[in-house]
Amino acid sequence: MSAGTVYVPSAWAGEAGEPAVAYDSLRALLESGTVAAPSALCVDEPIDDRLLALVPSGCLLSFPGTGVWDLVDVDRAAARDVRVSNVADYGxxxxxxxxxxxxxxxxxxxxxxxxxxxxxxxxxxxxxxxxxxxxxxxxxxxxxxxxxxxxxxxxxxxxxxxxxxxxxxxxxxxxxxxxxxxxxxxxxxxxxxxxxxxxxxxxxxxxxxxxxxxxxxxxxxxxxxxxxxxxxxxxxxxxxxxxxxxxxxxxxxxxxxxxxxxxxxxxxxxxSPHVAAGAPEVRRRAVAAALGNARDFVRSRSTVDVPR
Missing domain, CATH: 3.40.50.720 (NAD(P)-binding Rossmann-like Domain)
Known part of the structure; x- marks a missing residue:
């Protein structure tokens, strides 16, 4: 198993050197047992309860946005010792x-x-x-x-x-x-x-x-x-x-x-199609901050958790 790895969405592959995984392949990755604490998964799609149950304890879900409460059950994640971070004020x-x-x-x-x-x-x-x-x-x-x-x-x-x-x-x-x-x-x-x-x-x-x-x-x-x-x-x-x-x-x-x-x-x-924060420079800031949270977590378990 690979501990201490940062995984990123396929769309970020050109912006980061970490392993990229498509959202529709995330379940298979987690079921494979490849991901182990203290790894971090950068995600910008919803994580439902069934998918959350596959995330190993001691790992991080790092979102490139502020509002994540409709994307993942933050309280359920905390109960499973899965950390969740967001990016405040980026947009x-x-x-x-x-x-x-x-x-x-x-x-x-x-x-x-x-x-x-x-x-x-x-x-x-x-x-x-x-x-x-x-x-x-x-x-x-x-x-x-x-x-x-x-x-x-x-x-x-x-x-x-x-x-x-x-x-x-x-x-x-x-x-x-x-x-x-x-x-x-x-x-x-x-x-x-x-x-x-x-x-x-x-x-x-x-x-x-x-x-x-x-x-x-x-x-x-x-x-x-x-x-x-x-x-x-x-x-x-x-x-x-x-x-x-x-x-x-x-x-x-x-x-x-x-x-x-x-x-x-x-x-x-x-x-408009959910693009209020979609300006390229804003998106780059959000991705960079989410990557920073993930890398800091893998190096030192340091990150800013989403408030519950």
């Missing part, structure tokens, strides 16, 4: 920028405007809405949520936010201009609701039919966090009925969206 700017790209595309109806130009249609007399002086509701004040709050304030928006952690509440108090409020109040008052929460496999959606119904009919929803935070069926119905005015979505549950999904037929949505 904060990129995700915050993509959040506002979606926000602007929806509020200014940019996809429809583009289609009108290409079809040679004249401009309408009234088109889109502005962000200045509107209310931005930031659900979750982690690194990305904080950056979105600051950008919203720079746009002249009034910023409401929810905060689950003490450090987030402290940041809001020190930042100024960010007003903490419970989620029901935020949903009722916001013109734009932007989601920035962690999501663990099996969690109840933060926004279901009742929460969406409590939003303004003129409001829009932006989600660059995780698709499972929103009940997709309820959201599709709300958008189709005009319960809310629009949505900008980078993530979905399920993902990718199945062909023919009714959300795809709606013209009050702007959709």
């Amino acid at each position: 904060t700017d990129a995700i915050a920028e993509h959040t506002f790209a979606l926000m602007l595309a929806v509020t200014r109806s940019l996809p429809r405007a583009d289609r009108r130009v290409r079809a040679g249609l004249p401009p309408p007399e009234v088109w889109g809405t502005t962000l200045a002086s509107r209310v931005l509701g930031v659900v979750g004040l982690g690194a990305v949520g904080r950056r979105v709050a600051r950008i919203g304030a720079a746009f002249g928006m009034r910023v409401l936010a929810t905060a689950r952690r003490e450090d987030s509440a402290r940041w809001a108090a020190e930042a100024g201009g960010v007003h903490l409020t419970p989620l029901p109040d935020l949903l009722e008052r916001s013109d734009v609701v932007s989601l920035h929460l962690r999501y663990a496999r099996g969690d109840r959606p933060t926004l279901g039919a009742a929460e969406l119904a409590s939003m303004k009919p003129t409001a829009i929803l932006v989600n660059t966090a995780r698709g499972g935070l929103v009940d997709l069926t309820a959201l599709t119905e709300a958008l189709a009925r005009g319960t809310i005015a629009g949505a900008g979505l980078d993530v979905f549950e399920p993902e990718p969206l199945p062909a023919g999904h009714p959300l795809l037929a709606l013209d009050n949505t702007v959709l």
